Each structure stands twice: as C-alpha cells, then as structure tokens.
Amino acid sequence: MWSYPTSFWLGFSRAVTIEELDPLPVASVQESGQIKQRTPLRYDRTLQYFATVIFGDAESVLKASEILVKVHSRAIGTDPVTGRRYDANDPESQLWIHLTAWHSILYTYERFGPGKLSAEEESRYWRECAIAAEFQTIDPERVPRSREGVPQYFEDYRPQLVGSELARDMFQFLANMELHSIPHSVPYAIRWTINAFISRAVISTFPRWTRDLGGTPQSRVTDAVVTAATKPVVRVANWSPRVKLAVIGFLSPRTRPVLTPVFRDIDPVEKVVYTPAEARGKFGFDTIPAQWAALTAKTKAKAYEHNHHDPILEFADAQAS
Numbered sequence: 001m002w003s004y005p006t007s008f009w010l011g012f013s014r015a016v017t018i019e020e021l022d023p024l025p026v027a028s029v030q031e032s033g034q035i036k037q038r039t040p041l042r043y044d045r046t047l048q049y050f051a052t053v054i055f056g057d058a059e060s061v062l063k064a065s066e067i068l069v070k071v072h073s074r075a076i077g078t079d080p081v082t083g084r085r086y087d088a089n090d091p092e093s094q095l096w097i098h099l100t101a102w103h104s105i106l107y108t109y110e111r112f113g114p115g116k117l118s119a120e121e122e123s124r125y126w127r128e129c130a131i132a133a134e135f136q137t138i139d140p141e142r143v144p145r146s147r148e149g150v151p152q153y154f155e156d157y158r159p160q161l162v163g164s165e166l167a168r169d170m171f172q173f174l175a176n177m178e179l180h181s182i183p184h185s186v187p188y189a190i191r192w193t194i195n196a197f198i199s200r201a202v203i204s205t206f207p208r209w210t211r212d213l214g215g216t217p218q219s220r221v222t223d224a225v226v227t228a229a230t231k232p233v234v235r236v237a238n239w240s241p242r243v244k245l246a247v248i249g250f251l252s253p254r255t256r257p258v259l260t261p262v263f264r265d266i267d268p269v270e271k272v273v274y275t276p277a278e279a280r281g282k283f284g285f286d287t288i289p290a291q292w293a294a295l296t297a298k299t300k301a302k303a304y305e306h307n308h309h310d311p312i313l314e315f316a317d318a319q320a321s
Contacts, residue, residue, distance in 0.1 A: 001117075001125070002054045003262050005237040005244060006108040008047060008251070010230075013202045015104035016046070017174040019097050021161040021213055024086040026170050027079035036173065036180075041312070043181040048254040048315055050101070053132050055262050058272075058279040064315040065135035069288055071313055073295045081164045089292050091137045096157060098138055102129045103150050107205060112230050113238075122147060134276040137292050163213030171214035175199055182251065200226045254315070 001007065020026045029035045034042050052064045075088030086093070106125060110116050117125065123145070130143040144150045173180070178195040203216050204223035211217055237243055241263035249256040261268075280287065286294070 001109050001113075002051075002105060003244075003259065004109055004113050005234045005247075006112050007105050008248065008255075009198060009234065010112060010202055010205070011105035011108040012047065012050075012101075013174070013177050013198065014108060014205050015097075015101040016177070017171055017202065017214070018104070018206065018210055019100050020170040020174060021163065021167055021210065022093065022096055023079050023081045023160075023162045023164060023167065024084060024090070025088070025093050025097060026164075026167050027077065027081065027086050028075045028088050030166055030170065031077055032075060035170065039177070039180040040183055043177070044252045044254050045312070045315065047248075047252040048258060051255045051258040052315060053135055055258055057268070058274045059283045061135060062279060062283055062285045065288055066285065066291060067313050067315050068135075069137065069291050070295065073292070081162060081166060089137050091139060091142075091289075094136045095133070095138045095142055098129070098133055098136060099143070099150060099153060102126075102132075103154075104205075111205060111227065112201070112234050126150075131276060135288060137288050158209075161213060163215070167213070168215040172216060175203055175214065175216050197226070197229075201230045 020029075049064055049068060053061050056064070069089055072088035075086075077086055078084070079086050088094075102125075106117070106122075116122075126143070126145045126147075126149075130140045130145065133140045133143050144153050176195050176199050178198045179191050182191045182194065184191075200218065200222060203211065203218045204226050206214070206216065237247070245256060245260060245263050248259055260266075274282065279285070285291075
C-alpha cells in the first residue's frame with residue numbers, strides 16, 4: 001500500500017494538510033518557517049523518513065528515528081494562539097501526526113486505488129502502524145488497532161483542533177502543496193496545472209468539518225468528478241515501476257534510493273525481521289523516549305530562529321553502513 005502511487009501523491013498531501021489544524025504543530029512549523037521557506041526540501045525529507053521506516057533496513061530505521069528526535073528537539077516554544085507550550089517531540093502531537101499519516105495513506109488507497117482491504121490485511125496494517133510508532137516518542141499502546149478505533153481517536157481529538165488564521169494559512173498552503181513542492185525548475189504553468197488536479201483530489205478526501213476549519217470549500221460535484229478522474233490515473237501509474245521511480249526521483253531525490261529495491265523487487269541482502277526491541281539491542285540504540293529524555297537532560301535546547309537557515313541533519317540512507 002505504501003508503494004502504491006496514492007501514498008506519495010495523495011495520502012501524504014492529505015496528512016500534512018490536516019495535521020496543521022492542531023495549533024501546537026502548526027505553531028512549531030510556522031516559527032521555524034521551513035515549510036514555506038524550503039518546501040521541496042521539507043517534502044523530500046519527510047517522504048524519505050516515512051519510506052525508510054516502512055521499507056528500510058533495521059539499522060537505517062533506527063538511525064533515521066534518532067536524527068528525527070534530534071531535529072525535533074529544537075522545535076520548541078509557545079503557541080501564540082493558545083498560549084500553550086509546544087514541543088515537536090511531544091508524544092500527543094506525535095501520535096496525532098502519526099495516525100493522521102497512516103489513516104490518510106489507507107483512506108486514499110481505498111478511495112482511489114484497489115479498494116478496501118480485507119479484515120486480515122487491515123488488522124496487519126494497524127499492527128504495523130503501532131510498530132512504526134515505536135520509532136517516535138509515541139506510546140505504542142495508545143495506537144488504535146482497528147478501523148473503528150481510529151475515527152474514534154480523531155473524534156476525541158477534534159476539540160483540540162483550531163481553525164485559526166495561522167492554521168488556515170498553512171492549511172491552504174499545503175492543500176496546494178504541489179504548486180510549491182514540485183521543483184521550481186518546472187515552469188509555473190505546469191506546476192499550476194498539476195496542482196489544480198491533485199489539490200482537488202486531496203480536498204475531496206477531507207471531511208466537511210476540516211474543510212470548514214481550513215477554509216477550503218469544494219462542492220460534492222467537484223469531489224465526484226475529481227475522484228472519477230483520479231482513479232484511472234493512479235492505476236495506470238501503478239502498472240510501471242519505472243514511471244513510479246521516475247516520479248519519486250523527480251519529487252523526492254532522497255526517497256528514490258529507499259524505494260528502488262522495492263519497485264524493482266530486489267530481495268534484501270539478509271532476510272531477517274527484528275522487533276524494535278531486538279533491533280535496538282543488536283545495533284545499540286536506546287528507545288526514542290529515552291533518547292528524548294537524554295537530550296532534554298543533557299542540554300537546554302536552543303529553539304530554531306524564525307525562518308532559520310541551519311544546516312540540515314541528513315537521515316541515514318536506506319542501506320545501512
């Protein structure tokens with residue numbers, strides 16, 4: 001499912017847009033300025049991280065998750081809307097982002113792709129979601145394990161979401177993400193055309209109440225038309241691994257090396273499956289909550305300056321060193 005075209009074209013866009021309705025994460029990204037200032041880079045690195053966790057070898061996943069918690073350790077401050085303290089490593093914020101991503105990948109796959117998973121497939125999907133949560137600060141016991149549990153989580157979380165001016169600005173920016181994330185070497189007219197199609201497809205997946213909060217109205221007629229038009233496009237794209245790799249390489253150069261073995265059906269060098277605990281023991285990594293606690297105790301992190309240009313911390317490649 002994660003290798004199906006809906007994941008990186010539609011599911012990812014849906015997730016990162018809806019996430020901005022939580023005032024704490026949106027305050028964090030607004031203060032750092034990286035989404036608007038370095039949109040293609042942010043898109044590239046986020047896709048790289050998710051692809052590494054899903055498809056990478058155990059050591060690379062542990063390295064990537066360690067880097068992520070370090071990057072997040074400086075995304076701290078006070079939300080100007082609620083007055084609450086934000087921390088990008090906060091387990092509640094991380095759970096919201098994690099579940100929004102996994103739910104969006106599933107939702108767009110079922111809406112535009114092959115259709116609903118079987119009960120067995122879906123049960124496995126949410127088990128894997130809980131495993132992936134262990135590579136962030138999330139308590140995996142908080143992760144729902146069923147289709148019914150995930151909507152209930154969102155319903156319970158909904159009172160915390162805010163359609164502030166800041167949230168709407170970021171929501172609308174990301175709802176048109178292809179306009180900004182496609183490399184700017186591509187002529188604007190082409191980016192605009194691609195975005196006009198994909199953004200409407202993404203918006204068609206939003207619940208009505210999120211459209212209201214985010215200020216992105218769209219008629220049911222448009223929803224129906226764009227859904228019918230999108231299905232054959234993604235199915236044709238899925239027939240050719242070469243096309244999928246070309247698109248990934250164009251949009252996210254850092255992700256291409258991670259997905260190349262997947263799309264080309266290349267077997268792993270060593271067919272060993274570790275649990276997160278086994279992998280940490282073998283390769284010498286602490287749990288992510290322990291890493292976060294150590295970072296917090298060791299030093300008083302300096303928050304990112306607004307629109308900073310700090311050097312990036314590169315995620316490990318999918319192939320372990």
